[in-house]
Amino acid sequence: MSKATKDQRVLPAPLVKIFSYVDEHEKKFIETLSQAVSIKSVSADPDLRNDVVKMMQWAQVKLIELGATTELCDIGSQVLSGKTVPLPPVLLGSLGNNPKKNTICLYGHLDVQPADISDGWDSEPFILTERNSKLYGRGSTDDKGPVLGWLHAIEAYQKTGTDLPVNLKFVFEGMEESGSIGLDQLLIKKKETFFNDVDYVCISDSYWLGTEKPCLTYGLRGMCCFGIEIEGSSKDLHSGMYGGTVYEAMSDLIFILNQLVDLKGNILIPGINEDIEPLSDKEKELYDKIQFDVDAYINEISASQPLQETKQQLLMNNWRYPSLSIHGIEGAFSGPGFKTVIPRKVIGKFSIRLVPNQDPLKISKLVKDYIKSIWEKRQSPNKLEIITEGDGGNPWMTDPFNPHYLAAHKATESVYNIEPDYTRGGGSIPVTLTLQEVTGKNVLLLPMGSGDDGAHSQNEKIEVRNYIEGTKLMAAYLYEVSKIKISSP
Numbered sequence: 100m101s102k103a104t105k106d107q108r109v110l111p112a113p114l115v116k117i118f119s120y121v122d123e124h125e126k127k128f129i130e131t132l133s134q135a136v137s138i139k140s141v142s143a144d145p146d147l148r149n150d151v152v153k154m155m156q157w158a159q160v161k162l163i164e165l166g167a168t169t170e171l172c173d174i175g176s177q178v179l180s181g182k183t184v185p186l187p188p189v190l191l192g193s194l195g196n197n198p199k200k201n202t203i204c205l206y207g208h209l210d211v212q213p214a215d216i217s218d219g220w221d222s223e224p225f226i227l228t229e230r231n232s233k234l235y236g237r238g239s240t241d242d243k244g245p246v247l248g249w250l251h252a253i254e255a256y257q258k259t260g261t262d263l264p265v266n267l268k269f270v271f272e273g274m275e276e277s278g279s280i281g282l283d284q285l286l287i288k289k290k291e292t293f294f295n296d297v298d299y300v301c302i303s304d305s306y307w308l309g310t311e312k313p314c315l316t317y318g319l320r321g322m323c324c325f326g327i328e329i330e331g332s333s334k335d336l337h338s339g340m341y342g343g344t345v346y347e348a349m350s351d352l353i354f355i356l357n358q359l360v361d362l363k364g365n366i367l368i369p370g371i372n373e374d375i376e377p378l379s380d381k382e383k384e385l386y387d388k389i390q391f392d393v394d395a396y397i398n399e400i401s402a403s404q405p406l407q408e409t410k411q412q413l414l415m416n417n418w419r420y421p422s423l424s425i426h427g428i429e430g431a432f433s434g435p436g437f438k439t440v441i442p443r444k445v446i447g448k449f450s451i452r453l454v455p456n457q458d459p460l461k462i463s464k465l466v467k468d469y470i471k472s473i474w475e476k477r478q479s480p481n482k483l484e485i486i487t488e489g490d491g492g493n494p495w496m497t498d499p500f501n502p503h504y505l506a507a508h509k510a511t512e513s514v515y516n517i518e519p520d521y522t523r524g525g526g527s528i529p530v531t532l533t534l535q536e537v538t539g540k541n542v543l544l545l546p547m548g549s550g551d552d553g554a555h556s557q558n559e560k561i562e563v564r565n566y567i568e569g570t571k572l573m574a575a576y577l578y579e580v581s582k583i584k585i586s587s588p
């Protein structure tokens with residue numbers, strides 16, 4: 100039996116049951132998200148590394164409960180703030196191995212960005228809090244909510260007695276927010292084993308462009324993270340007793356940071372724009388068709404004004420051109436009031452988002468050479484060190500006109516009764532290109548969250564609608580992708 104949706108689109112019978120199950124279990128699914136959010140799996144903080152490990156173990160139990168075979172893979176250690184810290188294990192899982200079914204690899208991350216109520220949250224970031232049908236909490240949309248969406252979609256198949264129409268492979272990591280260190284090596288090692296029978300890869304870790312229209316994402320920027328460390332003395336100094344007698348590390352740092360990017364966002368590093376793909380007329384037209392409300396976008400974040408005048412220019416700046424952002428200064432005083440010290444050592448942190456054709460290693464070299472040339476001019480006797488995080492993440496883009504994206508398109512229509520927009524994202528998911536390479540198959544980015552979810556920001560949230568309808572979307576995607584006939588090689 101099938102059921103027609105509002106505008107007479109026919110919903111396949113298995114999905115009718117599954118969608119009802121998801122609606123009936125909304126409370127339980129929110130409770131599970133609340134458990135996940137309560138684990139402080141901040142990958143950037145070496146003191147919280149055990150919580151990331153706990154998070155990975157928690158997810159392993161969830162996969163086992165669904166009947167998956169799992170492995171927590173050790174990927175070694177990293178040096179963080181001068182300390183050697185073990186990396187959290189990568190969770191690999193398999194569910195089903197029917198040769199007649201398509202095999203889909205699902206990727207998600209369970210680590211989160213740092214968060215503290217003192218940053219300006221309206222409720223505790225690690226306590227999931229519902230206000231106006233919105234679920235506030237760190238990781239709610241990035242990326243614990245979407246990971247749980249997959250698990251709940253599978254549960255809905257199983258509990259409604261519906262045969263899961265695909266085999267699944269899971270790759271869940273705990274270092275995505277810190278450059279996915281160690282992941283590529285593991286995946287490359289598993290190319291001929293774990294990944295050998297994968298037909299498609301799907302990642303839910305991007306967002307709608309706006310707040311009402313679902314999207315399919317077909318491009319991401321890459322990323323390189325840098326730290327400029329300047330050391331001036333062995334301890335912080337009283338600025339009255341020592342001011343005027345020493346070369347100050349912070350002034351050196353500001354001198355450098357101020358020469359990275361201009362007011363209009365142009366990156367001042369020579370050669371940085373060399374490899375960017377030229378804009379074709381065909382690509383230019385794409386931006387005209389995208390639904391994107393610039394005023395709503397700017398108002399939502401209370402920004403004074405957009406950096407570019409038109410919707411098209413703004414989208415291009417976010418998707419197809421690199422950008423440089425300065426994130427913070429470690430070692431600098433940032434509390435209320437005045438602490439009148441000269442900091443002994445400061446690390447200025449910035450990143451560059453990369454676009455197709457740009458190579459993180461080449462960009463890294465250009466950045467280091469440029470900083471050294473500025474440092475040369477400064478003639479400061481202080482100590483300079485340039486730090487990089489991992490090897491950086493590659494940009495990624497695919498042609499979305501293929502059966503895999505069409506399956507997701509149909510799934511979106513089944514849930515939202517609307518055709519999705521095809522968008523790119525300004526963010527980075529370093530593993531995307533690696534998964535494409537180790538499987539040799541098409542990768543789809545299927546967003547669950549909305550454009551105003553505030554990933555990485557204060558008051559990160561996912562709307563109950565996106566969490567629940569997004570879970571249905573995942574179930575519908577598994578249904579649609581199972582229908583693709585893949586000819587064996």
Ligand SMILES: C[C@H](N)C(=O)N[C@@H](Cc1c[nH]cn1)C(=O)O
Nearest residue numbers: 241275276277278304526527528
């Ligand atoms: C798009 C994805 N949800 C995400 O937030 N990715 C991060 C990846 C990152 C953070 N530090 C280093 N890599 C991002 O785009 O910032």
Ligand SMILES: [Zn+2]
Nearest residue numbers: 241276554555
């Ligand atoms: Zn993130």
Ligand SMILES: [Zn+2]
Nearest residue numbers: 208241242304
């Ligand atoms: Zn993410």
